[in-house]
Amino acid sequence: MRKLAPVLLALALAATACGSEAAPQEGGRTLTVFAAASLTESFGTLGKRFEAQNSGVTVKFSFEGSSALVQKLTQGAKADVFASADQANMDKAAKGEVLDGQPSVFATNRLAIAVGKGNPLGIKGLADLAQDGLTVVVCAPQVPCGSAAKKVQQSSGVTLKPASEEQDVKSVLAKVQSGDADAGLVYVTDATSAAAKVDKVDFPEAAGAINDYPIAVVKDAPQARLAGLFRDFVLGAEGKNELAKAGFGAP
Amino acid sequence: MPWVLWPPAICALALVVLPVVGLLVRSDLTRFPSLITSTSSLNALKLSLITAGLSTVACVLLGVPLAVVLARSGARGVRVLRAVVLLPLVLPPVVGGLALLYLLGRKGFLGILVTTLTGEQVPFTTAAVVIAQTFVAMPFLVVSLEGALRGAGDRYERVASTLGAKPWTVFRRVTLPLLLPALGSGIVLSFARALGEFGATITFAGSLEGVTRTLPLEVYTQAEVDVDSAVALALLLILVAVAVIALARPRALEGVRS
Numbered sequence: 281m282r283k284l285a286p287v288l289l290a291l292a293l294a295a296t297a298c299g300s301e302a303a304p305q306e307g308g309r310t311l312t313v314f315a316a317a318s319l320t321e322s323f324g325t326l327g328k329r330f331e332a333q334n335s336g337v338t339v340k341f342s343f344e345g346s347s348a349l350v351q352k353l354t355q356g357a358k359a360d361v362f363a364s365a366d367q368a369n370m371d372k373a374a375k376g377e378v379l380d381g382q383p384s385v386f387a388t389n390r391l392a393i394a395v396g397k398g399n400p401l402g403i404k405g406l407a408d409l410a411q412d413g414l415t416v417v418v419c420a421p422q423v424p425c426g427s428a429a430k431k432v433q434q435s436s437g438v439t440l441k442p443a444s445e446e447q448d449v450k451s452v453l454a455k456v457q458s459g460d461a462d463a464g465l466v467y468v469t470d471a472t473s474a475a476a477k478v479d480k481v482d483f484p485e486a487a488g489a490i491n492d493y494p495i496a497v498v499k500d501a502p503q504a505r506l507a508g509l510f511r512d513f514v515l516g517a518e519g520k521n522e523l524a525k526a527g528f529g530a531p
Numbered sequence: 532m533p534w535v536l537w538p539p540a541i542c543a544l545a546l547v548v549l550p551v552v553g554l555l556v557r558s559d560l561t562r563f564p565s566l567i568t569s570t571s572s573l574n575a576l577k578l579s580l581i582t583a584g585l586s587t588v589a590c591v592l593l594g595v596p597l598a599v600v601l602a603r604s605g606a607r608g609v610r611v612l613r614a615v616v617l618l619p620l621v622l623p624p625v626v627g628g629l630a631l632l633y634l635l636g637r638k639g640f641l642g643i644l645v646t647t648l649t650g651e652q653v654p655f656t657t658a659a660v661v662i663a664q665t666f667v668a669m670p671f672l673v674v675s676l677e678g679a680l681r682g683a684g685d686r687y688e689r690v691a692s693t694l695g696a697k698p699w700t701v702f703r704r705v706t707l708p709l710l711l712p713a714l715g716s717g718i719v720l721s722f723a724r725a726l727g728e729f730g731a732t733i734t735f736a737g738s739l740e741g742v743t744r745t746l747p748l749e750v751y752t753q754a755e756v757d758v759d760s761a762v763a764l765a766l767l768l769i770l771v772a773v774a775v776i777a778l779a780r781p782r783a784l785e786g787v788r789s
Contacts, residue, residue: 347755415637415655420738422755443655444737445744447751455737459638460654 310338311506312358314349316365316424316493318389318449321473322526323363323514329522330513337506345448346370346424353378353498360507363495363514365389366424370494380504383496386515387528390490391428392468393481394456401462406438406483409463417452417461420445424491425452429465431489438485440465453478467491472527492531551769558762566763574741575749576767582657582745583725586664590672590721593665595714598676599706603685613677620670627666628734635662635735659736660743664725671724672717679713680706719779723772746771 311330315323320343327339342349342359346369353362354376362379363386364370370383395403403409409416418440419426426445433439443461446452452464457477471480495514497507513519520530559566566572601613619627635642635653646652653659687709691701729747736743738752746768754761 345755351754351758415652417737420752420755422752442739444739445752446738447733447755451733455654458632458636460632460636460652 308336308338309503309506310340311360311503311510312340312342313361313363313510314342314344314353314357314359314498315361315363316346316349317343318365318467318469319343319363319493322469322522322528326514326519326522329518330510333513334506334509339510347372350376350378358502359498360501360503361495361510362498363493365491365493366427367492367494368424368427370496373496378499380497380499380501383494384511384515385492385494385531386519387493387523388490388531389467389469389493389528390486391425391432391465391483392471392486393483394453394464394466394471394474394478395462395481396456396459397477397479399479399481403463403481405481406432406436406485409440409465410438415443415460415462416440417444417446417455417464418442419449419452419465420447423448425449425465425467428489428491432465432485435488436485467527469527490529493528554762554765554769557758558766559759562759563763563766566760567767569760571740571744571749572760572764572767575744575746575764576771578657578660578741578744579726579746579768580771582660582664583722583728585661586668586725587718587722589661589665590669590725591714591718594669594672594717594721595676595710597669598673598680598710599702601673602677602680603688603706616673617670619667620674624667624728624730625734628663628731631659631663631666631731631735635659654735655737655739655743657736657742660732660745663731663735664728667728667731668721668724671720672714675713675717675720676710679710683709715779719776723775726772726775727768 313323313327320341323341323343327341331337331339342352344352346364346366349362349364350369350373353359353373362370362373364373364383370379373379374383393403393406393409395401401408401414408414418429421427421430425448429440444455446455449466449470452461452466453470453474455461456464456466457474463481468480468482468486471478495511497504497511501507514523524530567576597616601609601616622630632654633639635645637643637646637652637654642653653662687705688701691705692698696704727747728745729751732738732743732745733748733751738744738748744752746764750761750764750768753764
């Protein structure tokens with residue numbers, strides 16, 4: 281037991297070492313971007329290009345649900361840029377006083393129906409999803425893709441009886457991919473990026489629930505100047521181009 | 532007892548207690564009653580209690596025989612089996628959920644069979660919740676029972692056999708009574724684990740109010756929009772868990788002693 285004391289001491293030292301913030305690198309600068317999970321593919325590409333254009337800069341992403349990111353920001357997480365998948369969460373961030381300046385909308389997204397490869401049930405539109413015996417999965421109304429799904433149902437008068445209300449759009453997609461759901465309401469961008477595994481069915485009613493994607497610089501950003509550059513890069517021609525490729529609409 | 536054990540013991544206790552204190556401090560106790568009595572919260576609580584109860588029954592019906600086999604069988608390969616039984620304890624719950632989905636999902640081989648026989652599918656049903664909870668909770672029961680059986684040894688059973696008792700009689704009159712104290716703690720543990728089950732449920736069963744959205748899933752859903760309400764529900768979950776453990780404590784302690 282007497283041997284325990286030095287071990288504990290070492291552990292305690294190790295713990296404090298881990299706990300302290302890593303010292304900023306000399307020369308190299310790291311830009312931290314909090315971005316909605318649906319931006320994973322397009323922002324990943326944009327980040328690489330931004331690094332290429334600004335030597336010595338590393339872009340680090342944290343992709344998560346927008347509301348989880350806002351929660352982290354208001355709890356004091358350090359980040360430079362925040363890109364949300366909807367206006368509501370950006371508003372929450374603004375209310376929490378974690379933003380520097382006004383957010384700008386850089387893209388829009390709308391819903392599409394994801395179905396199994398080859399569309400075995402021949403689903404043509406939203407109304408087809410209301411058939412009996414069809415297993416349909418949507419997002420919970422509490423998350424952005426779910427509030428869009430709710431809006432689309434209200435404006436079109438089609439009422440779905442979902443088998444499950446998932447927490448995020450990727451889970452909906454996963455259930456369609458595994459074949460446990462016949463169809464799911466996802467973003468057109470997610471259906472596009474999973475084109476190898478699911479088919480996408482566009483429906484006109486989706487126009488009734490367009491999601492805006494705003495981006496903003498975070499207050500007290502450790503790399504405030506770089507953060508502004510990155511925001512402008514996303515809003516600029518290259519950003520527009522890459523986002524359009526992923527299926528996003530123009531603001 | 533060496534004094535040097537005190538500081539880490541206090542740290543260990545703090546690691547468990549302080550987060551709960553954090554929740555309490557964060558919570559809006561004046562709104563607590565109204566937050567936990569919303570329809571969706573009550574539905575989730577009800578579903579949680581029913582499914583956790585059912586899965587505890589399933590754990591007992593299936594886990595008791597399994598524990599006896601693992602503790603008493605001399606067959607080869609039992610040691611490997613024991614490791615397999617513990618798998619749900621170490622698997623990330625999401626992996627457990629995926630595994631269940633690939634077995635019982637619409638494209639899973641057992642799922643196809645179920646659908647052909649009954650016309651129903653397993654995912655997205657309350658049954659799926661019970662299966663997921665049983666999957667993650669059963670090892671707790673099996674481990675406590677098996678430990679008790681091994682600790683007690685098999686001399687009573689051997690004596691009973693030499694006195695002419697048939698295997699079933701030995702099991703009923705000797706093995707089962709030996710198990711009773713440990714069964715108490717095993718039941719409490721598996722019920723508590725089933726109550727807190729999250730990852731496997733959301734992956735395998737989905738999340739729909741009144742059907743598959745248990746209390747932990749409701750906490751997760753509420754955290755997206757209203758942190759106060761999520762915190763209140765989390766406290767409710769803790770209250771229920773503490774109540775279960777406290778009510779069953781005497782038996783559980785006996786189980787530990789035996």
